[in-house]
Amino acid sequence: MNDLMVMAQIAGRRCALPAHDVQSVIELGTITPVPQTPDYIAGITAMRSQALTVVDCRRALGFTADDFATDQRAAVVAIAGYSYALIVDEIEDITTAIGEPGQVSGGFGPEWSRVATGMIETSSGPALLMDLALLIQGPGGDDGDISVAA
């Protein structure tokens, strides 16, 4: 497996996003907040004539976003026909993965284990390979829906 990986810092950790899934990296403009949605959904923003759902990866993992600075760049990914912009701390580089993702005994910690496919070696060192579809489900998994005030 010598796939290209987009390397990014998420919550202070180095992560790898499969470059195949990442359509582009954009500078985030105005984000329109979406009330009554889980807080990992930062809002929606426009990329050309398309509306993107902005997902804050730090919150999606269960961390607080305030602890980490962001460089206002986001990776645009398409999952199940919808486009998302992923807010990360920083987008570093594109590198080549070396070998297959593997597991580490002891796991990666509960937040990370939920979304990580495994550890992957890249030419710029080890990183966590993210499962984007799981990442955008947010910390609650699929109980992400909020109870409606009756």
Place this chain on the structure above:
Amino acid sequence: MDDLLADFVAETREMLEASEGEIIAWEADPSDKARLDSIFRFVHTVKGNCGFFDFPRLASLSHAAEDALADCRAGRRVPDSDLVTAVLAIVDRISHMVDAIEAGDDYPEGGDEALVAALGNDGEEVISAIETETTPLHSSASQLIEDNEPASDDRPAARKPDNSPSVQRSIRLPVDLLDRVMSGVSDMVLARNDLGHRLRQAGNQPTIDGPFERLTTILSDVRDAITRMRMQRIETLFAALPRLVRDLSAELGKQVMIDLEGGDVELDREMVEMVRDPLTHIIRNAIDHGIETPSARLAEGKREIGMLSIAARQSGNTISIVVSDDGRGLDEEKIAAKAVSMGLITTKQSAQMNREKILQLIFEPGFSTADEVSSVSGRGVGLDVVRDNLEKVGGSIKVSSQPGVGTLFTLQIPLTLSIIAGLTVEIGDQRFAIPQSYVEEIIHSSAKALDFTHVGETALVTFRGNRVPCLMLSNVLAVGDSAIAEGDHTMVLLRLASGDLFALAVDRIHAHGDLVVKPLAPAVMKSGYYAGSTLLDDGQPILLLDVTNIAGSYDIVSDARTRVRQAVDEATEEADQAAARAMLFTDFAGRRSAVRLELVKRIETTSADAIERTEKGARAVIDGAILPLIGLPDGPVPAEKVRLLRLSDGDCELLHAVREIDDALELTNKLKPVKDDPLVEAVTLIGDQTVTLIDGHEIFARYGEPPEVTSRPLCQLPDSDWARTILGPLVSAAGYDVTTASADDDDAPEVAIVLEEESASLPSSIEPRAVIRLRSRPEAVDGEESIYRYDRDGLVEALRHARAAGGTR
């Protein structure tokens, strides 16, 4: 090959491709119910479509397979590998036959019966159906099955559909591709706007401006074309229906007339496809179960021919298609009993459910009240599929029915991705869009008329005398309290599809315009508050509110409404007594006046030349009726267009000209009676200004008259220049058509005007009902009943009198 057939082939093949995986999965696990269902639906649909065309062999094959599968579904039979093989053989055979149909070849005779026999159906019904419908070759079953196995491998190769140009008259494109092209064009438009902006900044550059203009024109053309590419008139769907109805009714021995309406409604091409099957199912059901046989209809005192009417309507961003028949209607008790026996509901529940709810049970899976299973419908597949398919695309279906009178199915489908009219509202500093179709009215609630109150935790406003629940959008979306004081909100009154009304309080209203709605990511949709997103002109994305869902989550829909109504009724009664409502206006004297709202029938605007003035007062023609008009100032009509309040006391009508109409409001302050002016009932305070309330009784007593319809009676005038130019206009102003003595008119004139000097000239052949004699001298001559020719009032009075007399005959 005609289009319908091409559609059939394409559809069958698509379904085959889609169900191929299902079939294989089912083979692996014959007890898998979901797979079974989907294969069942496939054969059922094929059966239905075959009934539509004349493919008895396909029909019998699919019918047989359906029977076997229905047994499995009902648990009367356990699917085993033999059955699976037999069903698969039939599916293969269907596929080959479809290939043959497309190629225009005849499929080799024979073999069908063996395949059917291999199903091992023990029901005689199936066998008899096949015997009547097919002409099989008699061969031994086992041999044919053996034959069939290799055949299924060879034949697809041999009979690959050859896509000769004669067959392919149109191309089928994936909708994705259209979407991509569409969003590409939208991007191009945005890029053009950006470029245009920069060009303006850079100043005039003729060498660039020309091509840029051309680009703009081309782009807007392309955009139109792309939009049209997606849209299709529903006519294309309707076109196939008369034939379907004809064939079905002939088959079932019924007489059905179809009435199609609204074929020009346009909807998304994809939606047309989505609606096709549900609609066919419903029509089939209606003819099979709904409409009675001619003899039964006659016995019931109905017309021999049943009516099936299908009407499409666009209302905002939904299309509703109503399919109604005048058949026997749905049997509520039978449905309830069936539902209980199926375990859908308990007996107790069925007793508590209202009729409407019980009727909706027919959309539950596996539901069928038909006593007999026919080859047309009635196997319980169908309505649940119909509902599923519609719900998949965000639509809905309802049924209502009157026993013995008929059944009415209402399908609601969205115009996905099409452009909808929307209203942009703002709370805090964020904007949201609301589909215009829900918006009933917008009220700035600073007007006290809304009477904003809290009952418990529920906010209520008063709209046209009704208490309407009110939701604060800022609370609904939990975005914190807005800076706007309670009661200063702008109220958007929203009418739901169920007919329920509620108010949504927002900070501001922005604009309304066309919005291109795009779907939102599932995580956002899950919140239930949004229906999609759209981009504003400046490229900023905003959210489209899901009005129905929001209302639903606050229990505003239907049943809840009755509850709120009841709770509120007492309060409303009190309020009703306290406040009469009035229409506030400013008259031409600049006086602020009001007239009780009950008197106001309508607000009209008329042009000055529709107003006729006489000494005694003015008249205006509104909707072909001449009505008395009051409230105009002396002198010429003050404006080109005059606003008129059309007042009515039930019989009489009159018009009141006003300079400006302010608002409808409640007369909450004390009414102080006025003695000196009979036309004024009272004065009252509204805000801090006095307002005179017009006395309805008095103005109707003075000016009111029933509307005169402008079928004008005929008045015959003397044949002279004077009569034509001076008398004629006056007579026609008094409401007559004018003719002259010499004119060849067949109609007898209602009134004849003769000059005294020429009284002899009255033709004897025509007998007018009344004769008005004019004299040329002011002084009356004794013994002669005549009117001085310039006595306008006298003349008008005489004309009116003559007319009133004519009217009483």
